[in-house]
Amino acid sequence: MLSISVKEFLFWKKKQLSKGGDNQSFSFLLECKGGISTGDLNLLNIEPESNIYLKENLDYLGSIWEDHLFNFFPIQYLCGATFWRDLKLKVTDKVLIPRPETELIIDIVFKICGRKSKKLFFAELGTGSGAISIALALEYPLWEGIATDIDQDALEIAKKNYINSSQQSNLRFYCGHWWNPLESFKGKLDLAISNPPYIPEDIYEKLPKEVKNFEPKIALLGGQDGLKHIREIIQKAPLFLKEKGWLILENHFDQGEKVKQLLIKNKFTSIEIVKDFSGIGRFTIGRYK
Ligand SMILES: C[S@@+](CC[C@H](N)C(=O)[O-])C[C@H]1O[C@@H](n2cnc3c(N)ncnc32)[C@H](O)[C@@H]1O
Numbered sequence: 001m002l003s004i005s006v007k008e009f010l011f012w013k014k015k016q017l018s019k020g021g022d023n024q025s026f027s028f029l030l031e032c033k034g035g036i037s038t039g040d041l042n043l044l045n046i047e048p049e050s051n052i053y054l055k056e057n058l059d060y061l062g063s064i065w066e067d068h069l070f071n072f073f074p075i076q077y078l079c080g081a082t083f084w085r086d087l088k089l090k091v092t093d094k095v096l097i098p099r100p101e102t103e104l105i106i107d108i109v110f111k112i113c114g115r116k117s118k119k120l121f122f123a124e125l126g127t128g129s130g131a132i133s134i135a136l137a138l139e140y141p142l143w144e145g146i147a148t149d150i151d152q153d154a155l156e157i158a159k160k161n162y163i164n165s166s167q168q169s170n171l172r173f174y175c176g177h178w179w180n181p182l183e184s185f186k187g188k189l190d191l192a193i194s195n196p197p198y199i200p201e202d203i204y205e206k207l208p209k210e211v212k213n214f215e216p217k218i219a220l221l222g223g224q225d226g227l228k229h230i231r232e233i234i235q236k237a238p239l240f241l242k243e244k245g246w247l248i249l250e251n252h253f254d255q256g257e258k259v260k261q262l263l264i265k266n267k268f269t270s271i272e273i274v275k276d277f278s279g280i281g282r283f284t285i286g287r288y289k
Contacts, residue, residue, distance in 0.1 A: 001035075001053040006044050012058050016065050025068065025075040032079035034061055072209040084131045087138075089161045091129050094153040096219040098131035101276045102195055106135050108248055108274055108283060113191070119143065122191040123240070125178050125233060126150070128219060130158030132193055137162070137171040145171045148181045151218060178229070179236045189241050194233050195250035200226035203252075226252050227259075234262045241288040248285045256281030 017026055030036040035055035044052065054061075067073045076082040076097045082089055084098045085106060091097055113120065119142045124133040127147035137145050149155045155173050162171055174181035182189075199207070199220045211220070222228050230249060237247050247268065251259050256273035263271050268286030276282035 001055065002057055003051045003053055004058070006048050006050050006052055009052055009054075009058075010044060010048070012062070016062055019066070020069045021065065026065065028075055028083075029061065029064060029068070029079060032081050033064060072213060074210050074214055077214060082129075084129075085135055087131065087134060087161075087165055089129050089131060089134075090157055090164070092157060093214055094151065094216060095129040095157050096215055098129055101278075101282055102132065102250060104274070104276055105132055105193060105195070105248060105250065105283065106139065108285060109136060109191070109193075110139075112246055112285070113140075115139075117143070120190040121145075121185075121188055122193065123148065123182055123185070123189050125192065125194040126196050126219075126229075127158050127173070128154055128195075130161045130173075132195065133158070133171055134162050134165050136193075137168065138166055141168055141170060143170060146174055146182065146185070147171060148174045148176060148178075150175070150177055151216070154216075154219075178233055179240055182240055186239050187242060189245050191246045191248070192233075192237060192241060193248045196222065196229040196233060198222040198226045198230060198250070198252045198255060200224065200252070222252075226255060227262075230255070230259055231262060234259070234266050234268075237268075238266060238288050243289055245288050246285060247288065248283060250283055251281075253280045253282065256284050259284040260286075 027038050033056055064078050068075045068078055074097060076091050077093050080090060082091050082097055085103050117140060121144050123146045125148050127133050127149050130147055133145050133147035147158055152175050155175055159173050197220050199222055201224050204221050230251060249259060260271050260273060263286040267289055269289060271286040273281040274283040274285060
């Protein structure tokens with residue numbers, strides 16, 4: 001630990017923020033790399049004469065901040081972590097940084113299954129960092145879940161995140177293309193969830209640098225119209241879901257109606273387009289018959 005006067009630290013902090021960026025990202029950097037929590041930061045203003053202790057020196061922290069500001073490196077990758085719901089998850093550039101809007105998937109599950117649900121079997125297709133599956137496995141200790149991904153490196157991160165967040169063993173991890181790893185669970189799933197890659201090709205090309213240059217293309221690109229993976233997931237879902245089993249999908253802001261039509265075509269009922277906090281039809285859900 002390095003000791004430094006609060007005055008010097010606050011001067012340095014002001015200088016860093018004057019270069020650009022937002023307070024939240026800077027506080028995140030200080031917490032993850034510097035070992036200074038937001039609570040510690042708030043105390044500094046009332047104790048300006050004291051000293052604080054940092055895990056890393058100011059030059060190093062400043063260089064990370066500049067990498068974020070000037071090279072568009074996502075702060076979560078630089079810090080190796082992100083917060084999602086009440087989880088702290090390890091992230092590397094092998095996994096998509098789980099987005100705040102995706103947190104709502106867990107609330108959708110609460111709504112359709114209740115907070116205290118009996119034993120149930122779920123699968124998440126394309127788990128990435130494991131965020132959704134881990135949150136569900138923790139919320140519902142009686143449930144059994146399988147989290148899949150095509151990318152073994154992503155699965156390794158998801159497994160680590162599960163071990164770091166849970167003492168339980170109600171979640172398994174399988175590698176493979178969408179439903180393929182679930183061959184032996186045909187007709188057995190009560191619930192399937194996916195936030196698949198859904199960005200259409202032309203939009204992918206215009207994504208902000210911090211996304212396009214750093215996050216895995218395989219986690220974002222959904223073919224020419226963005227629906228390539230969603231189509232495949234919906235078409236095969238009836239083979240794997242139990243009768244009345246639920247499918248919950250995240251989609252691009254303007255895909256809700258198309259996803260709804262795909263669900264109708266594949267004999268789903270109780271279909272609903274669920275809005276996110278910005279009023280965007282971000283999720284489409286349905287029940288198999
Ligand atoms: C948009 S990311 C979602 C990650 C995570 N579930 C989340 O919500 O943050 C899509 C995930 O699907 C995985 N994926 C892409 N193509 C796949 C395929 N053909 N089969 C299985 N998973 C795939 C990617 O590796 C990535 O982890």
